[in-house]
Amino acid sequence: MYDVLILYEHKNREMESIILLKYELMRRGYKVKISSVYKFKKFSELNINANVIVNFCLYGDVELNRYIYEFYGNKNKILNLQWEQVYANERTYEKRIPSGNAKNAVHICWGKKQYDLLRACGCKNAMLTGPVHMDFLKPVFRNWYLDREKIFAKFGIDSSKKTLIFISSFTTFYKTDEQMKDIQRFFSYDVFKFRELSINSRDKILSWFERLAKDNKDVNIIYRPHPGEIVDDKLKRLCSENSNIYCISEFSVKQWICSCDVLLNWLSTAGVEAFFAGKTEIFLRPFELEESMEYDMFNSACKVYDYDTFVRYVKDSNLIDQYYKDHPRDEKILPYYLNDDGYAYLRICDIIEKMIKTEQYTISYEKSYRVGRLKKYFKEYVKIRLCKGKEKGSIICNKIISFKPTIETWYNDQKRILNAEYISPEEEKLMLRKLDRILKKQK
Structure with a gap:
């Protein structure tokens, strides 16, 4: 008990x-x-x-x-x-x-x-x-996170270079129409239109990262996928072809916020963690969001809409700091997040x-x-035993799964x-x- x-x-x-x-x-x-x-x-x-x-x-x-x-x-x-x-x-x-x-x-x-x-x-x-x-x-947890040198060393990142962290929130670009229909109940806007906007924005942002990485070898870019995001071949290829671009899921997003020089965002609420950490950030918006898709607390955030402006802000962090001095975020964020001692x-x-x-x-x-629950989990138990049997070379299990390949698909998804x-x-x-x-x- x-x-x-x-x-x-x-x-x-x-x-x-x-x-x-x-x-x-x-x-x-x-x-x-x-x-x-x-x-x-x-x-x-x-x-x-x-x-x-x-x-x-x-x-x-x-x-x-x-x-x-x-x-x-x-x-x-x-x-x-x-x-x-x-x-x-x-x-x-x-x-x-x-x-x-x-x-x-x-x-x-x-x-x-x-x-x-x-x-x-x-x-x-x-x-x-x-x-x-x-x-x-x-303050109590000020020694909780690893320092910059230690965390960078774990991933072979040169800590002497200016390092950008992009906090991704692209969780719909890979979803099927059926999955999108299922989540529509949680949103007031058209999630299919949002998925299209996500796909286009992600593609454009990744192209910006590739161009920046090739033209500025003294800059590191860390792509931090959302916990519910699938890392696709396009992103893997971008990292393998550019030695100063990394895709890292390990450790909490706050660890990376505390360790990096420039914070980049698209639509992630982790941007609030940047606020609590005393860090400023840039919102990358190659395509403008519909008003119904935007968070009210990000209305006054620093947004860039083209590559040249993006590079200008990356190279001169004073521009970002000055922006937030002129456009403080407290009034927008604090109604959503209690901030006291x-x-x-x-x-x-x-x-x-x-x-x-x-x-x-x-x-x-x-x-x-x-x-109902015992019946449900007995079915899942049978599916697991069949797939494990196939892995061990069972002819019978292999034959049964061949008639219903969705069993193996489910099993592999659960393992992943x-x-x-x-x-x-x-x-x-x-x-x-x-x-x-x-x-x-x-x-």
Whole structure:
């Protein structure tokens, strides 16, 4: 029996924060387990029991059923970290408001805008804590990240050169029409038009990077893919043909923000992490976004629309600094992100502790999902055994899969995701030890 089970989706986006929560909860004497929602070898977890389940998102009963009820049974103490809380416009916000039984879970809010919206829409357990991932940019954690020389040495990057980091948010260019139809429900604008704009913008930005890298050998460019982005052959080829262009997924985006000289963006909310780190950034917009696609908090950001202006800003960082002196971002960003002297992780752990000790935040459920979930995971277990049998040379397994090749496609996709998103026990232990060293020094 665990006191708390924390479920995560994207390793590099969530790992630091959820391990920090685990550390603090363990320090308070609670038993905590962290688990990936993508981990498909989870049959040993079917009987895991936890008092409180912390999920990565909760828009409605779809997520409640898929990630919690169907796997762990009917649980009534659920906290939603909600790793996406800033959207392009008011209509998109309306589409992301928790609905159904999910509305009654505890919802963590980064800023007052999200808090006020959820409260007004009947989410009585919305809690304003601030963004836990920004805690790592506060004074207590000033020694958390590797210094520039160490992190660059890990990837063979010359730290004496000016280094640009591009924080990518191109997560739709590779999606199928069916996948786009599925996500349309979350957006007020035309996602197909957005996909086309993403494809064109990405192609143009990559061409800018290639030209800049060839003409300026004293400059490094790091392409930081979004956690949900597929690194395609085009990007791989760009890196292999240019020794000063790198594609790096490892480590958190904050590690790279703190280590690089110039920050580049297209439409990533990680731009806010640059703000909290005291760094300025350039938004690359070779094609203008429709108003409905733009984040309000980025309306006053420094944007460039052509290659020559891009190069001018890269070569003279004073131009970027001067721009933000003339166009401060505080008023745009702070409604979405609480920024005070406190620490979000402590506030969240206080809430979890209260959930463990009381029945104040329980939600009701109407039916049991046990039969359905066992049936679902038995089917997945069979598919896994068939694919593993084929890998070992089983003629029977090979024959069965030949009649239904989608089984192997599913298996390979799950393996790829698991390799990219799984937090190993060794990584967890290392981070817990590092947190212990840092936080004990502060005391």
